[in-house]
Amino acid sequence: MTTKDEPKGGGARSLAELHALGIMKRMPAAFSLDSTEPVDIPTVTAPSLDGLTVALVPPAPLTEQDLVDRFDALRRQYADRRERKPGEDVGAGDEVLLDVLGFANGRLLPFSTREDWRTYVVADPVLPGFFEALPGAKVGQSFGIELKLPDTYAVESLRGQTARFLLDVKAAQELRLLADDSPELLKRLRMGSLTDVMRHLGDELARERTEEMDRLTQERVMDVLVERTQVSLSTALVNEEIRRRWAETERPILARKAFQPDELQEALEGWQKDPLTRADAARRLTLALALRAIATRDGVQPEKKATDALIDDLAGLSGVARKDLGKAVKEDAALARRLYDLALHLATVDHVMKKVKLTAPAP
Numbered sequence: 001m002t003t004k005d006e007p008k009g010g011g012a013r014s015l016a017e018l019h020a021l022g023i024m025k026r027m028p029a030a031f032s033l034d035s036t037e038p039v040d041i042p043t044v045t046a047p048s049l050d051g052l053t054v055a056l057v058p059p060a061p062l063t064e065q066d067l068v069d070r071f072d073a074l075r076r077q078y079a080d081r082r083e084r085k086p087g088e089d090v091g092a093g094d095e096v097l098l099d100v101l102g103f104a105n106g107r108l109l110p111f112s113t114r115e116d117w118r119t120y121v122v123a124d125p126v127l128p129g130f131f132e133a134l135p136g137a138k139v140g141q142s143f144g145i146e147l148k149l150p151d152t153y154a155v156e157s158l159r160g161q162t163a164r165f166l167l168d169v170k171a172a173q174e175l176r177l178l179a180d181d182s183p184e185l186l187k188r189l190r191m192g193s194l195t196d197v198m199r200h201l202g203d204e205l206a207r208e209r210t211e212e213m214d215r216l217t218q219e220r221v222m223d224v225l226v227e228r229t230q231v232s233l234s235t236a237l238v239n240e241e242i243r244r245r246w247a248e249t250e251r252p253i254l255a256r257k258a259f260q261p262d263e264l265q266e267a268l269e270g271w272q273k274d275p276l277t278r279a280d281a282a283r284r285l286t287l288a289l290a291l292r293a294i295a296t297r298d299g300v301q302p303e304k305k306a307t308d309a310l311i312d313d314l315a316g317l318s319g320v321a322r323k324d325l326g327k328a329v330k331e332d333a334a335l336a337r338r339l340y341d342l343a344l345h346l347a348t349v350d351h352v353m354k355k356v357k358l359t360a361p362a363p
Contacts, residue, residue, distance in 0.1 A: 039237045046293035047228035049355040054224060057216040058361035059209040062202065070201045071180070076120060078188040079175040086140035090172045094121045096134065099168040101257070104149070104161045108254075108263070110270040110277070111154065112165070115253045126152075130165065143167045155274055218349065221356050222287050229290040233282055239272050241281040246271045291348045300351050302343035310343055 076095070090096060096119060102112030121134045129147040137143040145165045153159045178185035181194055191197045246268050254264055271277055294300065311329065315322040329336045 039240045044231045044289045046297040053357045054221050055359045056361045059213040075177050079177045082174045084139045084172040088139050090137045092135045095173045097171040102165045104163040108267045113250045137169050139172045225290045226286045242272050295348045300348045302347040307343045
């Protein structure tokens with residue numbers, strides 16, 4: 001199940017945060033393989049960077065609805081709240097804390113597992129009917145939702161299938177939203193008048209659109225590198241890359257839910273058999289091999305200043321003291337290796353981006 005989580009504070013994560021939170025946890029096996037599974041990692045020839053020309057991805061247009069949605073997110077964040085008591089009904093618009101497992105055809109739905117998921121009881125077009133069924137569920141109890149998966153569901157083979165989601169409603173807060181022009185709301189926002197608030201949100205969204213344009217442009221460059229890289233990936237290597245991601249995300253939750261070994265294996269196979277997941281894993285492996293080969297060919301090394309800045313970012317995001325994280329890196333060879341791999345990955349991407357000729361977006 002992939003649904004959209006509403007950003008807290010009305011803002012999106014920066015690119016630095018996305019790098020630190022995402023790449024470190026999902027470093028492809030070709031960069032840092034710590035599995036005990038015997039897999040062969042192929043050697044590739046570094047793709048040429050000559051004539052690397054890519055059109056900029058234009059920023060998505062900013063609409064009035066975007067501003068309204070962001071303002072509504074702020075209203076929810078700064079709303080008056082009341083913790084609902086165990087056994088009390090969840091209400092529409094509540095903020096809830098959920099554990100979720102999804103099933104279809106007697107099997108666990110790939111990517112449906114969530115633990116301590118904090119979200120709002122607000123309709124989401126990604127999974128119609130899911131949040132609409134939550135009002136009336138009891139806080140502190142389990143609850144089931146049965147619905148037909150939409151034609152846009154992420155796992156293509158499951159579109160149109162009937163699914164059942166089992167939820168543990170761990171907590172809920174009733175929100176009392178302040179009026180749009182409430183003086184108390186403006187006081188809490190600390191941004192001035194309502195006009196000032198909307199101007200601030202417009203600027204914030206514009207910055208996010210620019211960051212998104214940069215990210216998508218970079219992804220387009222990486223796609224060209226993948227296209228230029230000649231490599232044959234074994235089924236075992238792709239399976240292992242998917243297994244690593246599954247083991248870091250879904251497996252710990254299922255283990256805490258007392259899933260048996262055969263059920264865990266079935267859940268893993270659900271990931272490994274999904275065509276889009278396999279394609280994504282193959283792309284990430286190919287890109288990792290290409291970047292590693294480019295780093296070797298061109299003598300790319302992460303600068304100490306950049307590595308130190310990365311540790312600072314990770315310390316800030318994890319809440320671990322900078323000194324403690326630095327000490328852990330020195331004492332844990334595996335952690336130090338992953339940090340180096342991440343720093344090398346970022347340095348190589350930066351090296352590639354400096355070689356690219358970026359052209360105006362296509363009309």
